[in-house]
């Protein structure tokens with residue numbers, strides 16, 4: 559554990575593609591963090607880092623970087639297929655990791671990684687960034703405090719432009735974007751989902767609309783959808799709606815948060831200037847400094863999400879409802 563609130567936490571970043579750079583730009587703006595290295599095999603991507611952050615040491619291999627700079631912590635923002643090897647190398651060197659979603663391509667690999675952290679020497683924070691979004695936190699706390707009564711239905715949508723199908727040809731939209739909606743459902747539902755049915759429209763590759771319907775043992779229903787079909791530009795906002803026995807609450811991300819109870823609609827203020835990724839960094843840094851600092855999302859939550867994602871993929875392949883056992 560890093561002592562001293564005086565010394566910056568020394569963080570290494572693995573992967574400097576589109577999202578790794580989002581991490582880097584925010585970390586570079588903090589005075590409680592020193593970026594001690596970036597590992598990135600692509601020349602084009604590392605040249606962008608060199609242009610924006612000329613002082614940061616660049617490496618092509620994450621393990622060489624871990625051994626040379628011995629960071630206090632690492633952020634892994636590479637394709638999911640590489641997460642196991644990179645994160646296990648970090649964990650075995652006692653380096654805690656903020657691991658981008660999907661944390662692993664399979665729940666079995668995720669469980670294997672968690673087992674490596676059981677001695678408590680390093681932790682993994684799953685990069686489920688919406689858990690750090692102030693408006694999502696507000697919605698979740700209203701739901702959990704019973705404002706709309708017991709939950710009966712959750713609906714979440716996430717539409718992206720068609721370039722996603724070209725940029726991520728090897729990662730199914732269920733793991734790439736629907737995993738956010740799955741995680742929201744896991745966060746909000748008071749009991750586990752026990753059945754799952756997926757559907758997907760025809761499209762070239764992943765350029766299609768994917769839906770998933772989930773149900774708990776007591777009959778709470780959930781409908782999730784993601785589309786990689788839109789033209790870049792104005793897209794419908796990500797949307798989360800939760801219906802309870804006596805009302806509902808709906809968040810149009812970045813646009814509105816509305817509570818419907820007692821026959822009245824109350825427009826709740828959005829949190830201005832909120833930056834969920836910066837909040838995620840706050841939480842990661844706090845935990846690196848203090849092993850008792852809370853993590854709002856655990857690898858166990860991520861594993862539950864991955865098991866549901868696997869059931870959805872199985873349902874897409876079999877065109878049948880899939881039972882999920884816990």
Ligand SMILES: NC(=O)c1ccc[n+]([C@@H]2O[C@H](COP(=O)([O-])OP(=O)(O)OC[C@H]3O[C@@H](n4cnc5c(N)ncnc54)[C@H](O)[C@@H]3O)[C@@H](O)[C@H]2O)c1
Pocket residue numbers: 572573574575576577578597598599600603618619620634635636637638640644658659660685686687734
């Ligand atoms: N939390 C979010 O909202 C969010 C949004 C976008 C992406 N992501 C996640 O971030 C990760 C990266 O996504 P992206 O959009 O930046 O992809 P990207 O393809 O733009 O970038 C990935 C980078 O990783 C590099 N890389 C590949 N193998 C590597 C290795 N072994 N060591 C070091 N670098 C390696 C590639 O060269 C590439 O530059 C994925 O897991 C993705 O799901 C999360």
